[in-house]
Amino acid sequence: MSKKDRRKTKIVDDGQIMGQRPLTGEMKIGEAHRPKRRKPPVRELARTGLFQPLNHALVPELPPDEAPPTADSSRVSRGLIEPGHKQFVELCPTPLFQLDADARIEWANEPFAEFARKDLADLAGERIDTTRLGVIYPSVFSDITTCMAEDQPPTLRQTLRYQLQGGQELARGCWIVPELDETGRVARFFGYLLPIED
Numbered sequence: 001m002s003k004k005d006r007r008k009t010k011i012v013d014d015g016q017i018m019g020q021r022p023l024t025g026e027m028k029i030g031e032a033h034r035p036k037r038r039k040p041p042v043r044e045l046a047r048t049g050l051f052q053p054l055n056h057a058l059v060p061e062l063p064p065d066e067a068p069p070t071a072d073s074s075r076v077s078r079g080l081i082e083p084g085h086k087q088f089v090e091l092c093p094t095p096l097f098q099l100d101a102d103a104r105i106e107w108a109n110e111p112f113a114e115f116a117r118k119d120l121a122d123l124a125g126e127r128i129d130t131t132r133l134g135v136i137y138p139s140v141f142s143d144i145t146t147c148m149a150e151d152q153p154p155t156l157r158q159t160l161r162y163q164l165q166g167g168q169e170l171a172r173g174c175w176i177v178p179e180l181d182e183t184g185r186v187a188r189f190f191g192y193l194l195p196i197e198d
Helices: 042-050 052-058 085-090 110-116 132-136 140-149
Strands: 096-100 105-108 156-163 169-180 186-195
Touching (some): 096 110, 110 132, 110 186, 132 140, 140 169
Antiparallel strands (some): 096 105, 156 169, 169 186
């Protein structure tokens, strides 16, 4: 096959390939090509228009992150009420305790008494490091006294890991939060034993 018999390759642009401009005819130099506005191919319609109602039906719209409406005709006008604190904390399944400034137990709920393996009456007045918490968290008393010595007493956070008698391992987060009086000194501590999922 000679060079004359070979087909000549024409250089085409994207507009010619997409059918926006016919292959015949030559463009003059400097002439701007304006492609015809064309309809999207069927696959584009399928991706956007045709299946859009189906997509909306399958994916529910999330509600906006706004405050709920407050127009309630049955609403009773009243001020804020104090919740029943005592019953609220006594029914809490999380072990809770309150310490005085000397780290002695002023109050504890039933789950903390079960954790400490003592009666509630026996826990009153006991220093926190002489309870079962002191066995699992040996530096609890020194951490509390260090916290009291600081100008801005921090919340003590400690992860406790221990074994039950059956060999099961447990993990708890121990938070001891100081409460300051009007002079800025620590008046008491609030303690929480939070379950940790591994």
